[in-house]
Amino acid sequence: MTPALPMPGRAGLALSPRRLLASLLPVALLALPLPAVSAVNDDLPVEEIQTFAEVFERIKRAYVEEVDDATLLRNAMRGMLSELDPHSAFLDREQFQSLRESTQGEFGGIGIEVGLEDGQLTVITPIDDTPASRAGLQARDQILSIDDTPTERLSLQEAVNLMRGEPGTRIELTILRRGESSPRTVTLTREVIRTESVRSELLEPGFGYLRVTQFQTRTGDQVAEQIRRLEREAPLSGLVLDLRNNPGGVLQAAVGVADAFLDSGLIVYTEGRLPDTEMQFSASPGSAAPEVPLVVLINGGSASAAEIVAGALQDQRRAVVMGTESFGKGSVQQIMPLGNGEGLKLTTALYYTPNGRSIQAQGIEPDVEVVRGRVEVTETGREVREADLEGHLRSRDAPRERAELSERLREDYQLGEALNLLKALNVLSRR
Known part of the structure; x- marks a missing residue:
């Protein structure tokens, strides 16, 4: 049985609600403009603050082990942020430094x-x-x-x-x-x-492959550089932009990647509560690959900035999006230093595609759904054809060597289908 404990009235608390609130205000001051903070102070939920102070004091007095004030307050801040959404968080010095390291790649x-x-x-x-x-x-x-x-x-x-x-x-x-x-x-x-964010190769002569693993500061420039490198090897008849398992990253990098394929129009816009969270990003004149047929590959691991690029190219009818439904992370996080080496990661806005679609918890639906798989080759490697029959009539034209299906395309069914679609688009464009 749990022993009964004395239950002091609120007047007997060690910290008054106002004094306790004052210890939390520096966080709010960095997160909100001064007029908004003033409005919050004028309309404080006094009863909830008093309850918070009472819980704080009960823990201090009755918890089985002694807990210092700083630990309790940091736990309270963690709780405040973790209950908002999965991407908001309080960052202590070590966590804040860790986030900076990952941003540096x-x-x-x-x-x-x-x-x-x-x-x-x-x-x-x-x-x-x-x-x-x-x-x-x-x-x-x-x-x-x-x-x-x-x-x-x-x-x-x-x-x-x-x-x-x-x-x-x-x-x-x-x-x-x-x-x-x-x-x-x-x-x-x-x-x-x-984390090298971009790599490229030719799948076949004229058909390029761009893999973007995440969006870092220079990813947009790197995509443009890789496109120019591919074009030096052979004129491009089609390009696959692979955003599968791309967790996202820097918003401006996503804009830069989309801008490499667009020369006008809206790419993405954001909406939030504060004026400085409402932004619009549009394509600039000229692009690295303005007319090359484009297929974008996505899957359930494509999130955030990857979804911005896929959504923009889909809405602008610049690319065919292929694969499976994306992750659905359409929120913007700002990193706010707190001045003592700690910080906040706070969700401040939502992304929207050019046509006004919210990505959050919705994701991007592919134009052509292709599930993960691999190509299985028969024991003979292919079907029997006329040329295999004994005594067949020979063609007057010199026989052309059929390119063997690469092991990579056998293992990656979605990529193989993307290449087939690019070839079909080329046939139609020639007609």
Whole structure:
């Protein structure tokens, strides 16, 4: 039985509501313009503040272990932000520094983007050529534990901190994949994760492939550079822009990538409560690839900035979007330093495509749905044709060598279908 405790009245609290509120005001002052703060102070929910102060005092007096004021206040701030949405968070000094490192594109870890889905730590996407991608982790995999620590009670930032660490150290994840009844254990070795955001290659003569893994500051410029590099190898008849498993990143980078394929029109706009959160971004005259037929590949791991690019090119009828429905993260986060080495990551606005579609919790629907798969080749490699029959009549024209289907396209059914669509678009354009 729990022993009864004295229940002092609110007048006997160690901290008055006003004094307690004063300790929290610096956060509000950085998040809101001064007139808005004044309005908040004029209409304080006094009863809720008093209840908060009472809870604070009860914990101080009766919790089984002594807890200092700073810890309680930081926990309160974490709670305030974590209950808003999955992407808002209070960042202590270590977390704020970690966020800066990841923004700079280099950190020690396993190369994975995670989020909370129905309260469960879930893979959004593995980053290309990292321990996570090489181990076969996939979007929507649930992470049940990190080493011996269950994830069900961890905050998102706590889970990220556990997965990061010194390169060369090992980490064990317990994974539950959708459609499977029993979890699997994956052992990974941490590496220095350097995130190169763009790479390119020719799939076939004239048909280029651009892979954007995430959106960093120079991603827009890098896309334009890679397009020019491909065109030096061969005139482009079509281009695949691969945004699958791209978790997003810098908003301006997404605008730059879309601008590489557009020479006019709206790319994206944002709407929020404050005037400075309402922005519009439009394409500038001239583009790196103004008329090249374009297919954009997306899947459930394509989020945020990746969805902005796909939505803009889809609404502007500049590209055919192919694959499966995207993740549906259409919110804007601002990083707000607090002056003491700590900070806030706060959702301040929502993204909208040129046609006014909200991405948030909706995602981008592909024009052509193509699910993940691979091409299976028969034992003979192909069907029997006229040329295989004994005694067949020979063509007067010199026989043309049929290009073998590359192993890459066999393994990546969606990419193979994108290439086929580009070829079809070329046939139609020639007619």
